[in-house]
Every structure is written in structure tokens, then in C-alpha cells.
Amino acid sequence: MAGGVLSFPLTAFHDDGTLDPDGQRAYLARQLAAAPGALFPACGTGEFFSLDEDEYRQVVALTVEAAAGRVPVVAGTGYGWPQAVRFAHIAEEAGADALLVLPHYLVDAPQDGLVAQLEHIAARTRLPLIAYQRGQVAYSPGSLRRIAALGNVVGLKDGHGDLDRLQRLTLAAPKDFLFFNGASTAEIQARAYAALGVPAYSSAVHAFAPEIADACFTALRDGDHATADTLLRGFYAPFAELRDRAPGYAVSLVKAAARLRGRPVGPVRAPLTDPSPFDLTDLKALLAAGLDLVGAAL
Template sequence: MTLDGVLFFPVTPFDPAGAVDAHLLAAHVQAGLAHGPGAVFAACGTGEFHALDSDEYELVVTTAVRAVAGAVPVFGGAGGALPHAVGCARRAERAGADGLLVLPPYLVSGPADGLVGYVEAVAAATGLPLVLYQRGGARFTPSAVVRLARLPSVVGFKDGLGDLDLMQRIVLAVRAEVGEDFLFFNGMPTAEQTQAAYRAIGVPLYSSAVFCFAPELSRTFHRALATGDEAGRTRLLAEFFQPLVELRDQVPGYAVSLVKAGVRLRGLEVGGVRPPLVDPSPAHVERLRRLIEVADAHG
């Protein structure tokens, strides 16, 4: 599998009654698609995977697949309790997804062998390609990633820990044992902030939550990074991404709820976030609005 460009992780809209709004989701995905993302990852972290039941999950993935209509690959999330992850894998395949992002199991932490067993069980339930997500309690060893990378369906690895030493060892081990076609992703929140460092250790792909509400800026940053425009990249970091990270760090969960607020500020009424996340305060929404003005000036 080949992926390139900015990776789009859409939010999941909720209507005033709190139900998933498939119509708004399709509009959100199609609006992002017009800006040329490399792939769409539906019902993942930014899409509040943790807050969706199984039927809602399938609705989100099905809607994204239909909205994309084959233009780019569509991945669905699969994680949490192992039976739920397996069920999501089967539902995503039924919905026509092109692959899965295997999210960490929640509440519990297991050793490397346990994580390998978890991924193997998801892989056995579906024929879809899998990208593994290292984050929270899901911390893989280089040898564990090599074992999993030898599975025909495991095609990539996404890092959300930010341990560059560990990630470098994983990249080198997989490249030596499996080859150059294996995909590596930077999955840190606001990944633009760290992507230069990840590129330096052989991780070219990253997820962009900013693409949800400022796709022109997201693409401008990606272009600056790809072409070696260091002055442009640094300017965008200083004027937009660093202030966004400072705002994001004010409240746990803002990595998702700020993005959703940004989509609302763009005029798409996607609703708020579900508990345990909270929506941004009016003062924080105003700061975000001013940052979007900065994004528009650069985009």
C-alpha cells in the first residue's frame, strides 16, 4: 500500500439530539476531499472512536466510504476491548473500508507479547490491511513490531508516544527485516510540531487534525516541509502551530474538542464532543477563532 500527502482524520458530527449525523459527516468528508488528502481515517481518535457504539461506528465508516467514492483510501479505527476491536474490523470490512488503524486497548497495559496477540487476533478477523498505533499503554518493542510486520496484512506503524529513540530503533529494525515498503506515521497530537524530527528518523507520514478546519494551511505546511522551505515551516510553527499547541494543552481532551470547535467555526454545525471530553470554553473558542484568522492569512 502507498500513501502520500496530508492524512485527513474527520470529526464525527452529532445532531442536536446527540445522534451521529451522517449527512453532515458526508459533507465534512467531501469538503476535506476537495483539498486532496492522501487518505481518510474515519472513526479514529479525532472522530471520537472511544465514544461510538458498534452501530454508530459502522455508520461512520460506511458514510466515509460512500463520500470518498474511491478517490483515496479510507481507514477505520479498531481498538478498545479485543472483542470490540474484532467487531469493528469486521464491520469496517463490510462497510468497504480499505484498511484499519489498530488503536490501543484501553484501561489495561500489557507486555509486548500481549500486544502482539491482540494485533494477531484483529488480523485473523479481517482481510484488511492494518496500521498499528503505539500510544498510551500500547508500547511496542522493536522485535514485536518486526514480528507483526511479517504478517501479510500489517502494513504500517503509527507512533503517538513521542519517544524518538524507541521509534528510531523500530524503524531501523523493520527496515532491516521487512524492507522499505512498510509505512511509518507520526501520530502525535498536532503532528506538524514534531514532523521535522520524525522525518529525520525515517517517518515521512503524519496525521493532520488541523486539516479538518484549516486544510489550506495544513497543505501549505506539508509543502514547506516537503520542499525544504525551512523559513516557511518555521514561520507557520511560530505563528500558528505553537500557539495552537499551547491552547490545546490547557485542558485534557482539547486535541479533539478544539478540532471540532474549529469545524463549527467554519460553519459546519457538527455538534459538541461526548463525555468524558468537554467542549472549549468561550474564551478558548475566541482564541481559536483568532488562530483561524492567522491560518487564513497563510493558506
């Protein structure tokens, strides 16, 4: 999966908020044409938190059908462990290759509880698990050793950006344990993560502008610092500033940008809201500027 950008597809809804399977198929076809390293459906960008079990089943199944074995499909799962196991079983039946275990709901928990959460899920699914530390979930090196020993916990996605903690985790892990950069607008921190031995990252930008995401990935991989800096300065840093204007923009801006490019993904679901007209105007201008940098059309 380190060979390409990790894609976190959006979930397509009709204007009335119902799931749009045809829109999802069309959108996934465009994503796959950009040759991502893997597809992660029904995760944060895919609004996992707003899907019921039947919708989740459809989203994962549509992704597996579209991928057709060409790239791994890693479905999201989460909430308390009993509900996470229900989603895990649905993902198994739908043909997913692995699961990304999203942070549990609401409460802070001690390290023993974080480990127990994964122990319960791991014992009840045959699929490999990637733990996602973000928000209230942050593993200690000792906890990392414990979850890595479970057998089917194969990796960790880091969304904190605490490089001191992350380096300690990489040093504590078995050699074959996988690590992923899952920081917000991961490209901005990609070089710092790579210096710690974590080159693989997820890209929200790939969900609407794979041309920009792929150009940045290639530049970072090849050590083309001039191109990487041009993209970071001209697109990624302004995009992060726009993202920070309102809660939820990490998803709703991405979906709005996909709509600007003609992708049939529809609106976000509450409690998220679509961008304001003012922010949408800025997003359109920034998207055009980013595409100009890589020679792609809006």
C-alpha cells in the same frame, strides 16, 4: 499515503448528540476537496470511543461512499480484541480499505500481550492493519518484527514522539513496512520524524483548516524552511499551547474550530466537553491568524 496530509475526519453530531449523516456527508465533501492522502474515519479525532456499532457502521460507510475510491479509507478499531474484531468486520462490510488498531482499553500489558492482541485481530480480518502505539502501547523492536511477520500488519503509527525508540523500530522493520507520525500536532515534530525516514503524518489541523495543513505539508516536503517556520511559529505552536489547557482539547478544539468555519459537525460527546468561552475566543483569533498566513478566509 505519503503524498498528502492524512486526514482524520470529525464525526458530525446533532445538538442533541445523535449522529448527523447529512452533516457528515457535507463535511466529508469539504475534506475530500482538499485532496488528502487518505481518510481515517472513526479514529481518535472522530470520537471512535463514543460510537456504538451502528453509528460506527454509518460513519465508515459514509466515508467510503464519499471517497468513491479516490483515496484509501482506513477505519479505526479498538478495545479488547473480540470487540476490535467486531468493528473490523463492520468496516469490511462497509468497504474500508484498511484498519488503524487503536490502543487497547485501560490496562498496561507486556510485549507478548501487545503482540497477541494484534495476532488475534489479524487472524480474523482480511483487511490490512496499521498498529497505533500511543498511551500504554509501545512496541519493542523484537515485537515489531513479530507483528510485521503476521502478513496483514502493514504499518505502525507512532504517537509517542520517542525518536530513539522510533529509529530502532524503523531499523527493525521490513523495507516495505509503513510508518506514520501520529504525534499530537504532528507538524511540530514532522521534520524530526522525516529525518528518521518517516515523512508521512496525520494532521488534526486538516480536520478544520486544510489550507493551513496543506501549506505546511508542502513547505516541509519542499524544504521551504522559512514558510514552515512561519506557520509553526505563528499558528502551530500557539495551537499546541491552547490544546494543552484542558484534557480532551485535542479533539474538542478541533471540532470547535470546524464549527467556527461553518462545518456542520456539532458538539463533542461526553466525556469530552466543548471549549470554554474564554478558550473559544482565543481559538477564533488564532484560527484567523493562521488563515491570514496562508491567504484563506475564515
